[in-house]
Amino acid sequence: MIGPRRIVCLTEEPTETLYALGEQDRIVGISGFTVRPAIARKEKPKVSAFTSAKIGEILKLQPDFVIGFSDIQADIAGELIRHGVEVWISNHRSVEGILDYIRRLGAMVGASDKADAYAEALQRGLEEIEREAADLPRRPKVYFEEWDEPAITGIRWVAELVRIAGGDDIFPERAAEPLARQRILEDPTEVVRRAPDIILGSWCGKKFRPEKVAARPGWDAIPAVRDGELHEIKSPIILQPGPAALSEGVREIAALIRAWGRRQAG
Incomplete structure (x- = not known):
């Protein structure tokens, strides 16, 4: 077996990716928020949330590699590193970044060919959705809300998927901001002024x-x-920067936009 043999996944996307590549036997611990694939919750011990983790339980699993995401998990990563554990914190925020993440993770576990094929299949799916969206009578303006109190607008990969699905995110300048606090709407009436045709909500859990x-x-x-x-988009299929967003998540957004287009045309 090439690469790490005992992996702990602090978020869902590495778990989903490794299962998709047939490399799930390497996983010894997962995030408690993991819902995809469903079998992972039955097979793997849950050792972390998103901003916290059971460090002692993780160390008992004797991982040779831990995978997390973003600055929010920096403290968890730091503590594990101080215990001599190798940690990879990815920080991808775009559709291209997700596809590259899949390829990099595949390479780390000696499954480059499978990862490349998987990423290419996801890319083809996105291209097909984009082609279908070209037939819309017009592109709707879309407001995506990631949280309600305070109101937080959608992150970059979400705005990109809305665009692929045929809509235009009304806060593209905020989508470019990587941190949630930078996407807080100080004045929610700005949404009224930008007059979205569709509102999508995914209130992170x-x-x-x-x-x-x-x-x-x-x-x-x-x-x-x-x-x-x-309309609601369930957070596990859109707010994780992994395969779910590029498959089920974008398809659900595209279906809602197509339905809106039919109502407009009728």
Whole structure:
């Protein structure tokens, strides 16, 4: 076996990727937030959340490699490194970055060919969705909300997937910001001014409440609210920078946009 043999995944995307590549036997621990693939929750011990981890439990698993994501897991990574564990913290924020992540992770476990083929298949799926979106009567303006209190707009890969699916994110300048605090809407009435045709909500682990969004002061003037175009995208398929977003997540956004297009045309 080439590469690390005992891997702990602190987030879902490395778990999903390694299962997709047939390399799941290397995984000895996963995040408690992992839902994809469902079998991972049954087979693997859950040793971390997103901002916290059971360091002692991780060390008992004797990992030779730990994979995490972003600055939010820097403290976890630091503690594990001080215990002599090798840690890889990825920090990809774009569709291209996700595809590259899959290829790099595959290379680390000696599965470059499988990872390349998997990434290429995901890329072809995105290209097909983009071709289908070209037939829309017009591109809807889309507001994606990642959290409600305070309101946080969508991250870069989400804005890119909205664009691939046929819409235009109304806060492209904020999507370019890597940190959630930089995407907080200081003035939520800016959404009213930008007048989205569709509102998508994915409140990072809690249920999206369209009625609460519609009841915000002044939001009844928004086309999406007026037309009842408020939809939830489940966070596991869009807020993880991994395969789910590039497959199920983007397909769900595309289906909602196509349905909106049909209503507009009819």
